[in-house]
Amino acid sequence: MGFMSVDSQYDILTSRIEEILPKKEFMYKLEKSVKNNIPLNIKLGCDPSRPDLHIGHSVVLNKLKQFQDLGHNIILVIGDFTAMIGDPTGRNKTRPQIDLKETKENSKTYISQVSKILNIKKTKIVYNSKWLNEINFNKLIKLSSKFTLAQFLERDDFSKRYNSGLPISLHEFMYPLAQAYDSVYLRSDIEIGGTDQKFNLLLARDLQKEFGMEPQVVLTMPLIEGTDGFEKMSKSYENYIAFNDSPNEMYGKILSIPDNLIFKYFKYISSLTLKEIIDFQLSLKTNKINHRDLKRKLARDIVSIYYDNKSASQAEENFDRVIVNKGIPKDIKIISISERVKLLDFLFDNNLISSKGEGKRLIKQSAIKLNDEIVKDLHFNLEIKKEYTIKVGKRRFIKIK
Amino acid sequence: MGFMSVDSQYDILTSRIEEILPKKEFMYKLEKSVKNNIPLNIKLGCDPSRPDLHIGHSVVLNKLKQFQDLGHNIILVIGDFTAMIGDPTGRNKTRPQIDLKETKENSKTYISQVSKILNIKKTKIVYNSKWLNEINFNKLIKLSSKFTLAQFLERDDFSKRYNSGLPISLHEFMYPLAQAYDSVYLRSDIEIGGTDQKFNLLLARDLQKEFGMEPQVVLTMPLIEGTDGFEKMSKSYENYIAFNDSPNEMYGKILSIPDNLIFKYFKYISSLTLKEIIDFQLSLKTNKINHRDLKRKLARDIVSIYYDNKSASQAEENFDRVIVNKGIPKDIKIISISERVKLLDFLFDNNLISSKGEGKRLIKQSAIKLNDEIVKDLHFNLEIKKEYTIKVGKRRFIKIK
Incomplete structure (x- = not known):
């Protein structure tokens, strides 16, 4: 060779x-x-x-x-x-x-x-x-x-x-x-x-x-900053995008980074050539493209590195439906319950929260919604034979039917 | 027990x-x-x-x-x-x-x-x-x-x-x-x-x-000073009394220490009791004993630790004859030579000097005597069929017959 x-x-x-x-x-x-x-x-x-x-x-x-x-x-x-x-x-x-x-x-x-x-x-x-x-x-x-x-x-x-x-x-x-x-x-x-x-x-x-x-x-x-744009990306700062994050998570997390990180991410973690990056910089300066669209391009690129182009397109569609249009994702997980269960227990058992503590924090931050209504009761119970669509934070969904 | x-x-x-x-x-x-x-x-x-x-x-x-x-x-x-x-x-x-x-x-x-x-x-x-x-x-x-x-x-x-x-x-x-x-x-x-x-x-x-x-x-x-009374006793400072020194060497070296070391040596390296040492201190203060006699007692004691009382007495006699009365030791080594030989080669071969360099230094310091006359010639030769008594430094002797 x-x-x-x-x-x-x-x-x-x-x-x-x-x-x-x-x-x-x-x-x-x-x-x-x-x-x-x-x-x-x-x-x-x-x-x-x-x-x-x-x-x-x-x-x-x-x-x-x-x-x-x-x-x-x-x-x-x-x-x-x-x-x-x-x-x-x-x-x-x-x-x-x-x-x-x-x-x-x-x-x-x-x-x-x-x-x-x-x-x-x-x-x-x-x-x-x-x-x-x-x-x-x-x-x-x-x-x-x-x-x-x-x-x-x-x-x-x-x-x-x-x-x-x-x-x-x-x-x-x-x-x-x-x-x-x-x-x-x-x-x-x-x-x-x-x-x-x-x-x-x-x-x-x-x-x-x-x-x-x-x-x-x-x-x-270089060490790159995490999605908070402040600390070095690290598991312990919870500002990271994992290799094993789902396409939807990856896409959503990239869209959440501060604008000043966009080009650093392009430079070090995307598949774009230097020339493409410089072109983007020029387009941004001349207002031919805005930060949001750059992030969308970055997010699609990154999802296609870790998954493929199709997953990247789907993640983008999902993002638009859920976040931009505040809709429900197409591929929402559907679970049935056979007995009355505490909301937080249910979310924990189904991996929507990493701990009960996180769940309580999210409730206090009004970040858990049940059929589009904010949950305020830390001890809320889910009843059987009812339908619920639960939203945790911006991107986590589950349905009970 | x-x-x-x-x-x-x-x-x-x-x-x-x-x-x-x-x-x-x-x-x-x-x-x-x-x-x-x-x-x-x-x-x-x-x-x-x-x-x-x-x-x-x-x-x-x-x-x-x-x-x-x-x-x-x-x-x-x-x-x-x-x-x-x-x-x-x-x-x-x-x-x-x-x-x-x-x-x-x-x-x-x-x-x-x-x-x-x-x-x-x-x-x-x-x-x-x-x-x-x-x-x-x-x-x-x-x-x-x-x-x-x-x-x-x-x-x-x-x-x-x-x-x-x-x-x-x-x-x-x-x-x-x-x-x-x-x-x-x-x-x-x-x-x-x-x-x-x-x-x-x-x-x-x-x-x-x-x-x-x-x-x-x-x-x-404590670390004790060597015979120079200045540096810590150590082989590298050449101020030491070796366990394997001969009784004569040991005795002579102890007699050469400065007065202010006498009681430190008594305290840490002699076999005397504390009471005996204190008595000596008193005797010295009241002029009942002088430094030289204390050193003689110390030297005898130390030789008897590493050898025995008899060796200690002999070392003392030898010291008196050689150093004090500048005489020749009783047990002088006698060698015969069969051909003309350089003085320094002879001394080196018979271990009276550790190197030719030392020999030259000693000659320059007038510290080698031949039949009581100072040797000045670095290349002096010993002839056969002559008698020589050679003295190197204060304590080393050899005879050629």
Whole structure:
């Protein structure tokens, strides 16, 4: 197989990114790859303790996809080693400890979601416990001797915590070390990550050099804000669009983003070319298109990435019926009940609310409607042999018949 | 076997020390030991990369000896694990890397020297590689999670280096961790060390608590100055009196110490009781004894600890003949030569100088005499069929006949 020319690859791969460094080394690696007809190893670290992917993750995956389409080797490193340890102090909530079974299940979920973007058959999937379990105390002393405390305290969150007197546990230095060793073991040429990973990705370079290897090039992608337009997209902020959201949910969520996010989303999570995006920007400036229509185009595009064009059209129709015309969706779920049941219990059992607490909050916010009337009673009961159309929030519907 | 009363033990063990902490816990451990008739585990870490013991080390060993005589278990932990790793950066000269063979040989040497003070048959000798080799990355993350960076930066040398911008390698945090884990593994009740070890000894307490164990009591002993009266006694400062020095060397070296060290040596490295020492102090004040005579008593005492009374008397006689009366020692070594030979080659071959460089330096300092005449010629040759008496420095003699 022949590779595309170095310059073309370079242009594609360095557009729509945050930073690539060092640029010269990247060029050099591409040249060597083309000359020797050998693909580059592109590494991405994956956290199996957080298996629910959202569109924020697609920023990085889209870039990987470009590498894959250009013929390079994509390596997903499932960080099962650290996930199974978690954070022994329990202070770091982003590092829950999960067991072997969960790790395997989560990895499966993870991979099935990733396959919505990558060609998973051409993707190498490895588990870092394989080599990290082999590291003993002796080897670890040698590994850690390659780094100084000052190097670690350069990292933003470490230096902030140190300077404000917050505790930094010694084991926290081990995770970046483990990640760096992954790059050594895998002979990674390029590692991709969010800007928050920059320190860790650079650290791996130092370790690779210590092992007499050509260091990896570091490619960072921006972190995108969630649908609130304020916080970084994250499950914990509830401002995310999940890979597994239904087409209707996806479409509706995109339509809810603030206007100033539209082009960032186009740039990093859509399938549009740069040229198309620039054309849209021009059209907006000259009032040939408005923000709402741009969002509709964005939403259709994104639904078709995760589903297909037909689903995207249906989601749009549904949105128009339900939200714009305040109607009932065509495919509303219909349930029958055989006995009197509390409204909130019913909604919870049918997954329209994630908890009773959420249900109560929604009632207090007048966000639950029964046959178009706002529900005010937290203990409202549904009677049998009656028909109800229930609307929860803007987009969730269910019918009882 | 019954133990001596708690109070008597407490008084003996806490006299002539730098610090014991916490005092209450020490008392409690003694009480429990006496009540249950179970000896305490007294731990001392030994560095097999520095097998040449000097009298500075005896300060700690003498205290161990008291514990041993009182019926407690002495555990010498040979730090072969870290010795075999050394300092991977090579920056720390006090951590040379030695191999398995050296470790074994050095440990043997070490133990044979220690047996000049301890009853080695009653001493438990263990090698920490046994359990530290078993620690994998996973376990190490858990261990290190028990400590914070701030805790380590409390240690004097770390904080000084950090504040003055000198590099601290990450692996340096591992050694105290390993040492602390030794205490966990060995269920140490008391760990003894020099004042420079205080941080490490205290760290082990924290780890023992994390493991649900009663923490060890920390007993520190002062570091004594070497014969120069200025630097801490150390092989690298050449101001030491080795366990393996000959009686004559030992005696001579003690006589060379500055007056202000006499009572510190009496207190920490002699066999004298506190009462005897106080009597000497009184005699000195009232001019009943002078510094020179005190040193002679100290020197005799020390030679008899490492050899016996007879050797001590002989060393004293020798000293008087050679140094005081500038005479020739009785037991002078006699060599014959069969061909013309360079003086410096001859001295080097017969171990009177440690290198030609030293020989040249001594000649320049007029410190080599041939038949009582100062040698000035660096290339002086010894002829056959002549008699020479050669004196090197103050105490080294050889005769050619």
